[in-house]
């Protein structure tokens with residue numbers, strides 16, 4: 319069963335066609351990579367899937383519900399309940415400690431629970447850094463806090479827009495290990511990336527060009543060469 | 546969590562929050578000062594104006610008629626008509642007694658300043674205007690109360706070289722500066738003054754400078770003047786200083802002809818401290834008298850009071866509007882700086898209301914601190930204004946506290962509107978990807 323179905327969506331900004339008639343399906347438990355040159359519409363698509371934007375045309379069916387016509391308020395609720403967001407720039411609140419940054423997500427979801435937040439930090443290997451501010455953490459560590467925050471409310475769908483874009487290779491490895499674990503545990507993951515090595519970890523890669531789906535590659539055994 | 550967010554934001558934006566607190570403190574202090582002064586200023590302005598003299602003059606009815614018919618002045622001697630000194634206490638028993646701040650009776654006597662040498666007395670000396678008056682007279686009223694009233698309060702701006710007269714010292718006199726110069730008088734001199742009722746030796750206690758034609762006169766206690774005129778218990782005029790309500794259409798009509806009013810209008814007029822109503826009641830209290838407003842002063846009193854209060858109201862409104870504008874800039878700038886953080890909260894699932902609350906709570910907390918500081922600073926300002934402008938302390942009105950509180954709240958809310966609008970329009974998709 320598909321967790322996500324995108325049916326003929328377009329997104330038009332003035333005279334820029336960021337997305338044109340895109341169709342895409344994502345199964346529950348699938349790990350999907352999205353690639354494409356800069357300006358091809360990857361972030362635009364992620365924003366629409368992540369309930370932060372609405373398509374100009376077409377339908378987006380998430381967990382059996384069409385979210386393309388929902389009000390801003392119910393989009394916020396859907397995002398809160400079903401989506402976990404991971405950003406290229408981490409977006410941690412810099413005056414809150416690592417554990418507090420995770421608790422903010424709990425606070426707006428339901429109730430802050432410090433023990434649970436600490437367990438999430440433990441999971442990304444940062445338990446002993448719980449009381450540190452983001453400025454005291456390395457880029458890779460900050461991204462792990464961001465991942466822990468994305469996971470804290472048990473989202474159905476994890477969206478990561480260039481999660482390794484700002485990381486060196488060692489940290490990229492740590493983050494990819496986490497994604498692999500999540501995938502093995504059954505999480506549905508969509509990762510936007512410019513890096514073929516990141517993409518080849520996924521089961522399937524969608525390549526966007528000029529706002530259209532250019533091709534879809536299945537990385538079943540050996541990853542195909544894309545580009 | 547909410548408080549951790551607030552604390553973090555307050556702590557991190559210390560500079561901006563201090564600016565906001567300062568802006569609110571400024572507005573609140575001006576509002577506090579102005580409101581305190583405004584509520585106190587009615588009395589203050591009236592007391593201030595009172596020092597510029599009486600606003601009602603009472604003279605005998607026949608004297609007034611003659612004056613009107615022939616244009617004869619009070620000193621012409623054509624009108625040998627008097628008011629009775631014994632009735633004066635009743636001025637403080639009329640309906641508007643509390644509005645009558647001071648009053649002083651006068652008795653004009655034609656007299657000659659005689660030379661020191663005994664033979665010169667026969668030839669007669671220079672004509673002078675001798676005036677008997679009350680200076681700081683203590684009156685026990687039939688109601689059991691007592692008042693102290695007289696020229697000393699009413700002519701408080703007179704510059705006296707020497708001592709003011711007292712009512713008890715009946716052989717003393719006080720000379721106007723022009724008279725003193727002409728006749729070569731100084732404090733401590735002894736003079737002889739003759740009039741219809743006899744000749745008296747008087748000691749000059751002081752030379753005064755009034756800046757008016759009063760400087761030509763010689764003042765003595767009322768008793769002395771009555772003795773010298775040979776007329777006990779009379780006065781020729783009374784000056785009254787009363788607190789009045791500014792004139793309006795009703796009071797002007799009443800002043801022309803009280804009988805033209807309807808019963809209802811009459812009651813309104815009678816029970817309002819219009820100068821004409823007070824005059825009317827004075828006439829009722831003193832037999833055969835005519836009370837007239839000394840127009841310019843009476844009118845300007847009310848007008849200045851109204852204008853001063855209007856001015857203060859304007860300053861208050863402007864300063865509050867100014868601080869609302871100031872904080873609206875600061876808060877909006879703060880929201881803009883934090884747009885990523887706010888976008889993130891929204892992306893994490895926060896609705897508009899909780900995020901708005903967050904920002905509003907920060908500003909309200911800051912504003913409360915600023916408002917409290919401003920309130921106390923404003924009390925200081927009020928005292929400074931009181932001392933420099935009115936020469937006395939401003940009494941602090943507790944009702945200003947809730948008033949300023951409400952105003953500060955209104956200013957904060959009004960000042961936060963633009964930033965809240967910005968915050969509502971902030972879309973996480975846009976700010977989080979740095980567009």
Ligand SMILES: Nc1ncnc2c1ncn2[C@@H]1O[C@H](COP(=O)(O)OP(=O)(O)OP(=O)(O)O)[C@@H](O)[C@H]1O
Pocket residue numbers: 331334335336354355356357358359360361362363980
């Ligand atoms: N809010 C917007 N207003 C106008 N144009 C926009 C807006 N958002 C995106 N675009 C345009 O839509 C197109 C797709 O943008 P998008 O950010 O989705 O690209 P991307 O594939 O994520 O690129 P990158 O790899 O550089 O992140 C671009 O041409 C961009 O300029």
Ligand SMILES: [Mg+2]
Pocket residue numbers: 360361362479
């Ligand atoms: Mg992008």
